[in-house]
Amino acid sequence: MNVLQERKEKISKEVDNIVIRFSGDSGDGMQLTGMQFTDTAAFFGNDLSTFPDYPSEIRAPIGTVAGVSGFQVNIGSSEIYTPGDNYDVIIAMNAAALKVDLPRLKKGGIIVANLQGFDKKNLLLAKYPEGVNPLEDTSLENYIVHKVDITKHTKECLADSGLGIKDIERSKNMFVLGLLFWMFDKPLDSTVRFIKEKFAKKPAIAEANIKTLNAGWNYGDNTEIFTTQYKVAPAKLPPGTYRNISGNHATAIGLLAASEKSGLPLFLGSYPITPATDILHDLAKYKANNVKTFQAEDEIAAVCSAIGASYTGNLAVTTTSGPGLALKTEALGLATMLELPLVVVNVQRGGPSTGLPTKTEQADLLMAMHGRHGESPLPVLAASSPSDCFETIYEACRIAIEHMTPVIFLSDGYIANGSEPWRFPTDDQLREIDVKFLKEPNGDNGEVFPYRRNEFLVRPWIKPGTKGLEHRIGGLEKENKTGNVSYDALNHEIMTRLRSEKINNIQYFIPDAKPDSGEENAAIAVLGWGSTYGAIKTAVKELLQEGLSVAHIHLRYIHPFPKNLGELLLGYDKVLIPEMNMGQLLQLIKAAYLIPATGLSKVQGLPFTTNEIKEKIIELLKA
Amino acid sequence: METLAIDTNGSFTSKDLDSGMDVKWCPGCGDYSILKQVQTVFPELGVPKEKFVFISGIGCSSRFTYYMDTYGMHSIHGRAAAIASGVKASNPDLSVWIVSGDGDAFSIGGNHFIHLMRKNFDVNYLVFNNQIYSLTKGQYSPTSERGKITKTSPYGSVEEPFNPSELALGAKASFVSRTLDRDPKHMQGILKRAHRHKGTSFVEVYQNCPVFNDGAFFAFSDKETKKEEAIFLEQGKPLIFGNNDDKGIRLDGLTPVIVQSQNGYSTNDLWIHDEKDKTKANLISRFFDTTFNDTHFPRPFGVIYADERPIYEESMQHQAEEVISLKGKVPLNKILSGDKTWNIL
Numbered sequence: 001m002n003v004l005q006e007r008k009e010k011i012s013k014e015v016d017n018i019v020i021r022f023s024g025d026s027g028d029g030m031q032l033t034g035m036q037f038t039d040t041a042a043f044f045g046n047d048l049s050t051f052p053d054y055p056s057e058i059r060a061p062i063g064t065v066a067g068v069s070g071f072q073v074n075i076g077s078s079e080i081y082t083p084g085d086n087y088d089v090i091i092a093m094n095a096a097a098l099k100v101d102l103p104r105l106k107k108g109g110i111i112v113a114n115l116q117g118f119d120k121k122n123l124l125l126a127k128y129p130e131g132v133n134p135l136e137d138t139s140l141e142n143y144i145v146h147k148v149d150i151t152k153h154t155k156e157c158l159a160d161s162g163l164g165i166k167d168i169e170r171s172k173n174m175f176v177l178g179l180l181f182w183m184f185d186k187p188l189d190s191t192v193r194f195i196k197e198k199f200a201k202k203p204a205i206a207e208a209n210i211k212t213l214n215a216g217w218n219y220g221d222n223t224e225i226f227t228t229q230y231k232v233a234p235a236k237l238p239p240g241t242y243r244n245i246s247g248n249h250a251t252a253i254g255l256l257a258a259s260e261k262s263g264l265p266l267f268l269g270s271y272p273i274t275p276a277t278d279i280l281h282d283l284a285k286y287k288a289n290n291v292k293t294f295q296a297e298d299e300i301a302a303v304c305s306a307i308g309a310s311y312t313g314n315l316a317v318t319t320t321s322g323p324g325l326a327l328k329t330e331a332l333g334l335a336t337m338l339e340l341p342l343v344v345v346n347v348q349r350g351g352p353s354t355g356l357p358t359k360t361e362q363a364d365l366l367m368a369m370h371g372r373h374g375e376s377p378l379p380v381l382a383a384s385s386p387s388d389c390f391e392t393i394y395e396a397c398r399i400a401i402e403h404m405t406p407v408i409f410l411s412d413g414y415i416a417n418g419s420e421p422w423r424f425p426t427d428d429q430l431r432e433i434d435v436k437f438l439k440e441p442n443g444d445n446g447e448v449f450p451y452r453r454n455e456f457l458v459r460p461w462i463k464p465g466t467k468g469l470e471h472r473i474g475g476l477e478k479e480n481k482t483g484n485v486s487y488d489a490l491n492h493e494i495m496t497r498l499r500s501e502k503i504n505n506i507q508y509f510i511p512d513a514k515p516d517s518g519e520e521n522a523a524i525a526v527l528g529w530g531s532t533y534g535a536i537k538t539a540v541k542e543l544l545q546e547g548l549s550v551a552h553i554h555l556r557y558i559h560p561f562p563k564n565l566g567e568l569l570l571g572y573d574k575v576l577i578p579e580m581n582m583g584q585l586l587q588l589i590k591a592a593y594l595i596p597a598t599g600l601s602k603v604q605g606l607p608f609t610t611n612e613i614k615e616k617i618i619e620l621l622k623a
Numbered sequence: 624m625e626t627l628a629i630d631t632n633g634s635f636t637s638k639d640l641d642s643g644m645d646v647k648w649c650p651g652c653g654d655y656s657i658l659k660q661v662q663t664v665f666p667e668l669g670v671p672k673e674k675f676v677f678i679s680g681i682g683c684s685s686r687f688t689y690y691m692d693t694y695g696m697h698s699i700h701g702r703a704a705a706i707a708s709g710v711k712a713s714n715p716d717l718s719v720w721i722v723s724g725d726g727d728a729f730s731i732g733g734n735h736f737i738h739l740m741r742k743n744f745d746v747n748y749l750v751f752n753n754q755i756y757s758l759t760k761g762q763y764s765p766t767s768e769r770g771k772i773t774k775t776s777p778y779g780s781v782e783e784p785f786n787p788s789e790l791a792l793g794a795k796a797s798f799v800s801r802t803l804d805r806d807p808k809h810m811q812g813i814l815k816r817a818h819r820h821k822g823t824s825f826v827e828v829y830q831n832c833p834v835f836n837d838g839a840f841f842a843f844s845d846k847e848t849k850k851e852e853a854i855f856l857e858q859g860k861p862l863i864f865g866n867n868d869d870k871g872i873r874l875d876g877l878t879p880v881i882v883q884s885q886n887g888y889s890t891n892d893l894w895i896h897d898e899k900d901k902t903k904a905n906l907i908s909r910f911f912d913t914t915f916n917d918t919h920f921p922r923p924f925g926v927i928y929a930d931e932r933p934i935y936e937e938s939m940q941h942q943a944e945e946v947i948s949l950k951g952k953v954p955l956n957k958i959l960s961g962d963k964t965w966n967i968l
Contacts, residue, residue, distance in 0.1 A: 257958070485644075
């Protein structure tokens with residue numbers, strides 16, 4: 001066969017962006033395959049956004065719809081803000097994967113199907129009717145289907161490797177990856193390096209994986225069934241040095257950065273819970289950086305240990321998800337009363353109760369705002385994208401320390417596990433965090449007043465061990481200034497108002513709200529918070545290009561709101577608030593500003609698509 | 624055994640420990656004695672006053688914090704142990720004292736209690752056990768005896784009580800002791816031992832509640848009954864009790880047996896107390912129940928068990944030092960950049 005002649009027939013096609021869905025059994029290695037593809041695309045200079053979507057079982061029943069683990073990536077030659085509404089390509093390792101993902105494949109999209117995953121047994125497990133095989137009937141005629149016997153090719157490739165059948169089976173995701181690299185014209189070297197590092201102690205396995213990876217590439221290059229290579233040019237991103245980052249990792253290193261910039265040791269009291277656990281994993285590695293991680297016996301002990309650490313002068317943090325935040329609420333009342341800095345990370349998931357542990361939702365906003373006994377206001381911040389977790393958690397730390405208060409930081413499963421390229425800052429670009437401990441008595445006659453406040457109503461932080469400042473604090477109401485126990489009626493009202501006003505004062509230490517895109521006074525403002533950023537941003541951008549009068553405002557600071565927010569919103573004819581809940585920010589906005597805002601709710605454990613938001617905006621504009 | 628350098632400049636007296644707050648326990652409450660003994664002992668411990676931290680939960684006992692002129696936090700119900708874990712982990716230099724009651728420690732705070740014992744922070748855990756809920760005005764507690772008549776058990780409690788020392792030993796406590804409010808000297812001795820012990824020191828204090836459970840422990844302190852009902856453990860000494868010191872406890876295999884000197888037994892035949900012997904400590908803790916051949920045993924006071932093992936905050940510190948020497952501190956810029964970066968021009 002004349003290979004050169006054969007190659008001439010391959011077509012190269014330039015595309016703006018491409019959405020790929022890697023889909024298979026939990027054990028098929030789809031998350032790793034997707035991440036490797038992502039890393040390579042990022043090095044190449046594509047902008048991108050990822051969305052891992054996996055079941056809560058570690059190894060759900062093989063071959064079933066319940067066990068499908070997906071990894072979605074959108075790579076582009078222009079700016080990308082979401083993992084994409086619909087797929088251009090599905091890699092279906094078995095029949096169940098195709099069944100789950102086909103509804104979102106674009107017309108004319110590509111299916112790469114692993115033939116062995118469509119045998120009788122797998123078709124049955126995926127609950128296709130007896131005798132039906134989508135690869136063999138006409139049901140896929142609107143798509144480009146590549147049937148590839150991945151298992152057979154992997155076995156052939158590794159026949160002489162001396163590896164057992166299990167190890168050979170495990171390498172088949174590398175064949176897929178190699179084939180994908182060919183289809184999208186990406187180099188193999190980043191993944192080769194990764195394999196060599198990962199299997200440094202098992203050279204035979206490393207070699208087998210590299211061989212299979214190359215075999216996948218060659219398969220695309222040499223066989224006739226693949227005729228087209230798709231090229232996604234590097235994106236025109238702002239110049240600088242980039243890395244890939246997930247929301248949870250950004251949160252972890254944001255905490256490390258705040259610890260270093262404030263000069264305070266970092267203490268994390270935490271109890272493992274999906275999808276927040278990665279942050280505890282990450283920080284447990286940094287013991288050399290003045291970081292202590294404490295895996296507590298339960299969620300309550302986690303927050304309480306952090307309160308203890310804050311009391312001694314640490315930057316104290318607890319990380320959790322919704323059910324855990326519910327358990328911590330009594331302790332948050334204590335922290336509010338003590339007026340100690342504390343950062344509470346809530347990586348939200350579908351609820352209530354165990355709900356959808358691995359799926360995303362934004363339904364803890366009102367719990368964060370109001371979910372405590374008594375009048376106990378505290379600041380609430382929300383991150384809008386994987387990389388924004390860094391800046392937002394850093395701000396949460398700054399506010400906690402400078403305003404002596406617990407702060408709730410909201411992230412969610414979507415941005416926590418999703419990733420994107422990030423033009424990361426350097427040490428010297430980070431804002432300073434001002435820490436002051438009281439070292440001398442603060443009374444005019446040498447008394448110690450633990451609750452004497454500064455002009456912004458912030459009380460002093462006093463470390464136990466400081467000579468001459470011995471004092472008691474506690475959960476009972478305190479007398480203004482002295483902090484002694486007081487049951488006095490008027491004093492309680494004064495203290496309640498002081499605690500509230502202290503939090504309201506934070507609005508003078510945060511930036512004003514302004515449109516992220518679009519103009520002030522446009523016909524409609526889309527007001528978002530948290531992880532809806534990407535979908536809203538893309539929807540508004542596309543509608544602006546179509547000439548519509550629309551703007552996007554996105555909130556990082558939810559309590560207190562930026563001081564100009566009401567005025568800004570009043571400038572628009574209409575306000576639309578899309579949320580992955582039943583309208584929680586909507587309630588807050590209506591209550592605060594008495595404006596007739598409209599909500600857009602989605603509670604499917606899945607992020608908004610761009611189209612869902614566009615359609616609603618258009619509907620509102622027409623109304 | 625640890626010896627702490629005495630800071631003579633920072634020396635203080637019992638009076639210096641009075642916070643000046645009005646003490647608001649009921650007249651005759653056993654808590655007064657505990658406060659007095661703590662204030663008596665502290666100046667002798669060689670710890671500067673500002674290094675003491677009291678962490679308490681909720682209940683009559685937990686008001687203790689307000690009356691000591693040290694650092695202190697009166698926290699929330701059951702969580703003092705968890706808060707103290709964070710205090711000690713983040714600043715091992717502090718002398719941390721947890722004050723709790725039987726409800727706070729064993730009911731609402733039961734989980735934190737057992738895990739604190741297991742983790743073995745070098746802190747002291749004082750549980751004022753009055754076998755009743757007092758601050759909520761008289762309900763049975765997890766240490767109330769079966770059949771106890773209270774407001775929530777008008778026909779008698781149907782619950783089996785915890786045996787606190789057995790619970791602590793089961794949770795791997797490294798120091799288990801018992802004392803009582805009406806024996807100041809004994810309590811002072813136990814407090815000093817608890818302080819010296821490196822690891823979590825569990826001190827159960829039998830404390831009389833004159834309002835809701837008066838006299839629950841009088842048998843162990845009243846002159847007429849004390850010698851028969853209580854036995855005071857001393858390291859290396861035989862287990863002797865009785866009105867004329869005429870009774871002793873010996874081990875028949877693994878079964879404790881009460882013997883009398885009139886039957887020809889001498890001290891050489893008796894069980895010699897060894898705080899480090901966990902098997903024997905388990906048996907002593909079970910004198911609480913009448914489980915050995917239906918024999919009624921005297922209630923043991925003193926150090927039931929004490930043996931040192933690695934303490935949490937030190938292990939944590941050592942591990943950090945190892946990582947520092949092995950890998951070194953990661954510069955912030957390195958953390959920010961991660962391992963893989965690329966440039967866009």
